[in-house]
Amino acid sequence: xxxxxxxxxxxxxxxxxxxxxxxxxxxxxxxxxxxxxxxxxxxxxxxxxxxxxxxxxxxxxxxxxxxxxxxxxxxxxxxxxxxxxxxxxxxxxxxxxxxxxxxxxxxxxxxxxxxxxxxxxxxxxxxxxxxxxxxxxxxxxxxxxxxxxxxxxxxxx
Numbered sequence: 001x002x003x004x005x006x007x008x009x010x011x012x013x014x015x016x017x018x019x020x021x022x023x024x025x026x027x028x029x030x031x032x033x034x035x036x037x038x039x040x041x042x043x044x045x046x047x048x049x050x051x052x053x054x055x056x057x058x059x060x061x062x063x064x065x066x067x068x069x070x071x072x073x074x075x076x077x078x079x080x081x082x083x084x085x086x087x088x089x090x091x092x093x094x095x096x097x098x099x100x101x102x103x104x105x106x107x108x109x110x111x112x113x114x115x116x117x118x119x120x121x122x123x124x125x126x127x128x129x130x131x132x133x134x135x136x137x138x139x140x141x142x143x144x145x146x147x148x149x150x151x152x153x154x155x156x157x
Contacts (some may be wrong), residue, residue: 004038004044019076020090028149032053036053045063046063047079048065091125097130113133142152
């Protein structure tokens with residue numbers, strides 16, 4: 001699933017990427033027409049809290065979802081209730097730039113991350129675009145916990 005989040009939904013964009021979704025965060029796009037053009041051209045579903053933008057998108061035949069709530073957990077619940085999380089894709093994308101992460105040998109990260117992390121972890125992933133290095137740190141547990149909550153909430157609704 002491919003999404004486009006407008007400027008108001010930066011945190012949602014980051015979390016959807018962590019969940020494995022392909023998300024274009026339009027933080028530098030000023031005009032709605034440009035957003036609509038990107039969504040149409042790249043076959044992306046618009047996620048926005050701007051009701052007028054959602055309405056305009058739908059009139060042009062572009063799928064759009066009104067993410068009304070300001071609460072991140074509710075935003076995630078809404079999106080994942082419509083588009084279920086693929087467990088295989090979780091943590092497969094860079095949360096910063098959306099690039100697919102590649103597994104990297106431990107020896108290749110030596111000196112590029114804190115020594116304590118290097119010594120205590122065996123698996124690492126790398127973003128070729130922005131050069132960020134990832135590992136299963138404490139954030140992994142938080143993300144797993146949030147995924148479980150989302151799944152339970154979606155089952156209950």
